[in-house]
Amino acid sequence: MEPVLAVTDLTVQYGGIRAVDGVSFHVAEGELVALIGANGAGKSSTLRAIAGLAPVAGGDIVLDGVSIRGVPTHELPRRGLALVPEGRRVFADLSVLDNLYLGAYSRPRHEIVESLRQVYELFPILRERSDQAAGTLSGGEQQMLAIGRALMSRPRILLLDEPSLGLAPVIVRQVLALLRQLRERGVTILLVEQNARLALEVADRGYVMHTGRIVMSGPARELAANPEVRERYFGTARARSASPGRAREPSMGESV
């Protein structure tokens, strides 16, 4: 079966710095695929390139059999791609409901009521807070809103950039349980996470990135059992995701 998303030989270059160097992977329908690796490995750059937010220097990105390389970011929701950005990026001074309406910006009006009902069913807290400014929500609630907002576009594939970042461990657990729930409902998901242990817990398959390349891939269970993965990415993942104010990609040259 044709994958929902297929990335081949993707290269992302910022000036002279090659943040992503010939990366290939795919996500099949209904799969939850995790892209893991240390800070600066090129995970976020990969995701941003798929969403048209980072410059693609080479390779191709194919969504449902059609290349989306060079397609402007604002066209992508119409084609079925939704990205939950790093740091959640809710529209802080807009209400929760307005944020959700904006998630459905690419959709016909008559669908919105039903989409809203489904998102509220998934996140009852958002219904309670619908008139509140999004900036007044807690970090975990903002993450729910960012995901709910993305789901309002009824995406073919949902991309999540570091959803655990800056959240308390108990909230991170909730977010992951939610991803599992979405997967069971048939939502196709590409998850970028530094917290490799948790990502591999919920994912079907995983890819490990290191300095802009994919160095390992396989079923999530196998990766989670791999001693090298455990040593490199499990020990520090928890400490890293808890440390605030880390540098944004691309910050290359970090040795692992």
Next chain:
Amino acid sequence: MDSVTLPVLVDQLVSGLAVGGVYALVALGFALIFGVLRVAQFAHGEVYMLVAFLVLTALPALQLGGLGQFTLVLVLALALGAGLGLAIERVVFRPLLAAPHIAAIISAIGLSIALQYLAAFVWGAELHPFALGWSPGNLSLGPAVIPAFKVIIFVTALALLAALQLVLRRTQLGRAIRATASDAETARLMGINTTHIITTAFAVGSALAGAAGVLVAALYGVVYSSMGIAALVKGYTATVIGGVGNLIGAVISGLLLGVFEVLLDSYVSPKWSDAIIFALLIGVLVFRPQGLLGRAIPERL
């Protein structure tokens, strides 16, 4: 002061609200464009001035009289303002979208000066009388008798502001404008073409400036080529006092500024009122940059 009687005070308050409504229109248009563009449109006042001149030129052909005359002039001003805004966006700002902000700011200042001289060249630098061709008479408000026209200007300004609020709050287009102002990259992720939103904000914001231009021309009965700069500074002051990015704040402070100015004109001196208002602007910028009415805006770049 024994000359201050209640009827005089009521008249002054109504004048202040009419002028303040005009400032609020200028302020809101300016804030709307600044919100999505992140660059001050310093030629915003020249849209206001040019529309007043264009309507003045067209006036001999518009002789409906009565409320129809007023409506026609207002609609014409809105349309001319929108058209000018679209042209300015296309010619001056869009080519500089990717350039550093300072390039667009300098271009806007240059455009402001160029348009002032253009107007002076075409129409002359002197004051031009502006007669709308409709005077709705006087209105009794308690003990005071005030020109009904002042009330109509205030009500018109409020109606335009309310219509804009309705669009911003209740429509997907309005949400898209607010989202673009809040975080343009994330707005694009929602499927919003932010370049179109900037164009739309120019059209709507400049239409409000055009309406403000004819309202003030009709109120004072005069137009002149440097009238835009004074209006922009007042509108800018209202925006700053209200808190940049706080549209309701800009409206309230625009109205208060108008009343304050009329009272200063009457009870201090017209010579001092601008100086006092600009001192207030500087004071706010220095001591409370988030505005008197605004809260600190979470800045996200």
